[in-house]
Amino acid sequence: MKMTKRSLNILLATAITLLTAACDNGYETIFNESPDERVEQALNEYSALINSAPYGWKASLYTEAGAGYFYYLDFQEDGNVNMISDFNTTTAGNSMAGTWVLKALQKPTLTFDTYSYIHMPADPDGNVNGGTTGEGLLSDFEFTFVRSAGDSVIMKGLKHKTELYLVKATEDETTAILGDDILHILQSTNGYIADNAGLKLQLPGNIVVPVAIDVAHKLFAVQYLSTDGTKIETFIAPFTFSLQGIVLKTPASVNGNTFRELYWNDDEQVYVAQLAAPTELFNDTEPFLFHPSVPLHSVIGQRYKKVYLPENPEENRLPGQSDAFVQAYNEAAEGMLIGPYQLTLHDMAFSFDAINKLMYYDVIIAxxxxxxTSRFLAQFVYSYTIDETGHVKFTAIGGNNNAQVIAFDLRVILQHFEDDTFKLEYIAGGFELISGFYSQEKPEYSFAGYLGN
Known part of the structure; x- marks a missing residue:
């Protein structure tokens, strides 16, 4: 339809009338307050919430890198905050003062604006927290409010989405925290882990599972056979310390048994899991072998293509590494170091090519x-066969120039590949699975490494 000049004038007049009405001082807005007033009201409400814990807050912080940390936070109305943390023995035993402020960013945001214990997981210096240099443990020190209910507040980090859970502390809890009870639990656990390298938990039905506790990164793990018995499962969860012991972020569920806390028995100096009945963890340093219905030799080179051995097994000893293997490594390392090239022996890896039935033995030297310091790869190449009983036999077929340089010094290890057959076994490795290679001709000789792809 063609618009006439008269129709256009009518539309313009109508628009001007509507615009005038919208700008009229009598126009009713949706909110009674201005945007600035609403922001100020929200900040006041959250400030009152933060200051509503007369004895401070117990807090659990979980970083994007997977670590968990306990904090005690006592916010003051003047913008100061006192804190304790299980980050290490210093932070657990010494209260630190910092400052906090609420900001009106996209959402009301709680910011810890001076360096304090809560900044340590976020510190980009990997030497501070064991994280990646430049990123730390992917943690935060600015948090938005997600929701609150009763005595609890849930918050989320602004940059890395770090989870922060606050629960009001009681007077007795605050007294215990400030009285070094968290420090005591931390120190006791450090000693317990140092004295118990092979922790196990016996479940109902006489099922034994290995567990691991990493105090530095606050991680807990348990390994067990899957329900159908075909593979090994590894449950890993961050944890924080509490006044009673260890609290997992998510409950561990193993063969129908679920637990979330480990309680420290100070009299017996042991950790206890609350299963159907209180059950103490026990120590057994013998390698824990898994026997799933799908054996390791049938999936090596497919599900798992690499076996990695850290350097210096005398200090970085893995379950399944015999004294004879450690002695052989040390003898090879000494020979290389005093040899004409003055080489340092580092880590090793075994890569399996299941299609061509080849195994690449990679040795890092420096x-x-x-x-x-320059690092080099010495690579030995073997073919391999696996018989009906699962025994693996290796045959040398070559190597690169660096391999020829170190072959004499490494002969104490190489001779076992030439002379022995090996039985492959799954070994519990805490947070990772380990492959054990057990010589069938020389039972005193075995080596082991982390399984990977």
Missing amino acids: QTRDGV
Whole structure:
């Protein structure tokens, strides 16, 4: 339809009338307050919430890198905050003062604006927290409010989405925290882990599972056979310390048994899991072997393509590494170091090619000249066969030039590949699975490494 000049004038007049009405001082807005007034009201409400815990807050912080940490936070109306943390023994035993402020960003945001214990997981210096240099443990020190209910507040980090849970502390809890009870639990656990390298938990039905506790990164793990018995499962969860012991972020559920806390028995100096009945963890340093219905030799090179051995097994000893293997490694390392090239022996890896039935034995060596250290790869190549009983036999077929340089010094290890057959076994490794290689001709000789892809 063609618009006439008269129709256009009518539309313009109508628009002007509506615009005038919208700008009229008598126009009713949706909110009674201005945007600034609403923001100020929200900040006041959250400030009152933060200051509503007369004895402070117990807090659990979980970073995006997977670590968990306990905090005690006592906010003051003047913008100061006192805190305790289980980050390490210093932070657990010494209260630190910091400052806090509420900001009106996209959402009301709680910011810890001076460096304090809560910044330590977020510190980009990996030497501070064991994280990646430049990123730390992917944690935060600015948090938005998600929701509150009763005595609890849930918050989320602004940058890395770190989870922060606050629960009001009681007077007795605050007294215990400030009285070094968290420090005591932390120190006791450090000693307990140092003295118990093979922790196990016996479930109802006489099912034994290995567990691992990493105090530095606050991680807990338990390994067990899947329900159908075909593979090994590994449950890993961050934890924080509490006045009673250890609290997992998510409950561990193993063969129908669920638990979330481990309670520290100070009299017996043991950790206890609350299953159908209180059950103490026990120590057994013998390698824990899994026997799923799908054996390791049938999936090596497919589900798992690499076996990694950390350097210096005398200090970085893995379950399944015999004294004979450690002695052989040390003998090879000494020979390389005093040899004409003055080489340092580092880590090793075994890569399996299941299609071509080849195994690549990679050895990392290093040489220092004029203060500069260079690393090199020495690679030995083997073919392999697996018989009907699962025994693996290796046959040497070559290697690169670096392999020829170190072959004499490494002969104490290489001779076992030439002379022995090996039985492959799954070994519990805490947070990772381990492959054990057990010589059938020389029972005193076995080596082991982390399974990977």
